[in-house]
Amino acid sequence: MLYKLRPEDIPSLNCYQDEMKRLFQGMGKPDFGIDFGTANTRIVTSGGGILFDEPSLCCFMGQADRGELVAAGSAVRSMLDRTSGAMMVARPLKRGVLSDIAAARDYLAYAVQSSVGQRRLRSFRAIIGVPADATNAERSALLTAANDAGLGSVQLLAEPLVAALGADLPIELPQGTMIVECGAGTTEAAILSLGGICATASLRGGGDALDGAISDHLHFRHKFLIGASTAEKAKRELVEMFHDGVDASVSIRIKGRNLANGLPGAISIPVSDLHPVVEKHVAGIAAMVLNLLSQIPPELSRDIHDGGIVLTGGSAEIGLVGRAIVDVTGLSVTVADNHAHCVARGLQRALAH
Numbered sequence: 209m210l211y212k213l214r215p216e217d218i219p220s221l222n223c224y225q226d227e228m229k230r231l232f233q234g235m236g237k238p239d240f241g242i243d244f245g246t247a248n249t250r251i252v253t254s255g256g257g258i259l260f261d262e263p264s265l266c267c268f269m270g271q272a273d274r275g276e277l278v279a280a281g282s283a284v285r286s287m288l289d290r291t292s293g294a295m296m297v298a299r300p301l302k303r304g305v306l307s308d309i310a311a312a313r314d315y316l317a318y319a320v321q322s323s324v325g326q327r328r329l330r331s332f333r334a335i336i337g338v339p340a341d342a343t344n345a346e347r348s349a350l351l352t353a354a355n356d357a358g359l360g361s362v363q364l365l366a367e368p369l370v371a372a373l374g375a376d377l378p379i380e381l382p383q384g385t386m387i388v389e390c391g392a393g394t395t396e397a398a399i400l401s402l403g404g405i406c407a408t409a410s411l412r413g414g415g416d417a418l419d420g421a422i423s424d425h426l427h428f429r430h431k432f433l434i435g436a437s438t439a440e441k442a443k444r445e446l447v448e449m450f451h452d453g454v455d456a457s458v459s460i461r462i463k464g465r466n467l468a469n470g471l472p473g474a475i476s477i478p479v480s481d482l483h484p485v486v487e488k489h490v491a492g493i494a495a496m497v498l499n500l501l502s503q504i505p506p507e508l509s510r511d512i513h514d515g516g517i518v519l520t521g522g523s524a525e526i527g528l529v530g531r532a533i534v535d536v537t538g539l540s541v542t543v544a545d546n547h548a549h550c551v552a553r554g555l556q557r558a559l560a561h
């Protein structure tokens with residue numbers, strides 16, 4: 209007997225719309241999507257745009273798991289490294305995954321309530337983006353935090369897929385597309401086709417790791433201590449300065465504590481001194497992309513040769529990332545429009561299905 213294969217019999221032909229329907233079965237249509245990032249959290253609804261966009265930060269009086277939440281989100285940005293007494297700033301996520309369940313619970317409750325008001329959260333259903341390679345323990349910790357925050361039900365979606373959806377890539381076609389989502393805590397590369405992820409690779413490090421590398425360089429090479437916010441500010445300035453190449457005569461002025469005399473001070477560093485730090489960071493990302501490309505079937509290679517690579521996420525702003533990928537792969541690299549909001553926009557699209 210001739211058995212006629214139907215598209216629905218072939219799992220890889222189930223496009224993402226079917227995947228979304230399957231995910232939401234039994235859950236009901238989700239009310240909003242949460243891009244719970246290491247640096248920033250965004251909450252979207254299908255029709256209402258971005259309802260919430262604030263740093264993923266909490267401030268507790270006392271220990272995070274026992275203390276009282278005194279501030280969260282934007283209000284905490286200026287408190288970083290400046291708290292006094294029993295105050296403590298906590299980040300719910302590190303390297304893209306949950307690291308502090310109590311902070312995540314309180315932060316999610318704050319973020320959702322800021323978006324929907326003081327309504328009963330149990331009636332709300334949400335989808336949350338997670339790194340594609342998050343372990344079961346990491347996923348389950350996030351689900352526990354969301355449940356403890358009071359959310360009714362939650363489904364998790366792989367971030368690179370959602371980012372590709374938000375970047376308007378034709379992921380449902382039988383055609384390979386490649387995305388590199390450059391966040392603060394993770395950098396994830398994925399090759400997508402037929403509504404799913406064909407291959408993925410990631411570094412548990414993103415913009416935050418570069419901030420750390422800049423601080424370490426100043427600490428060990430120049431005996432100068434800076435805080436996390438200053439490191440991020442210096443990185444943004446450097447990225448802008450490197451846009452048109454490295455001008456050895458230009459310096460960057462950074463304020464902090466001079467370890468030689470223990471005094472507050474400022475230091476002027478030639479940008480050419482910090483360029484290798486950024487180069488080393490972007491070389492790691494380019495090597496990860498190269499490694500992923502070397503493992504995919506040739507038809508997908510062909511598609512990516514034609515379509516190139518799309519960068520998304522806040523750290524896609526670092527022009528040297530794109531340039532390093534071009535250098536090692538020879539492929540074309542483009543930065544998606546509104547790259548920092550691709551995951552949020554993708555969640556919005558997923559909600560609309």
Ligand SMILES: Nc1ncnc2c1ncn2[C@@H]1O[C@H](COP(=O)(O)OP(=O)(O)OP(=O)(O)O)[C@@H](O)[C@H]1O
Pocket residue numbers: 244245246247248249301303304305390391392393394395414415416440443444447521522523524525526548
């Ligand atoms: N102009 C810029 N220059 C350099 N880096 C930037 C710039 N703007 C944002 N970034 C970096 O982008 C990162 C934040 O991006 P994004 O909001 O996508 O991260 P996230 O979603 O919170 O993190 P993740 O997805 O890894 O958990 C930060 O490291 C930030 O310093």
Ligand SMILES: [Mg+2]
Pocket residue numbers: 243244245246391392521551
């Ligand atoms: Mg992100």
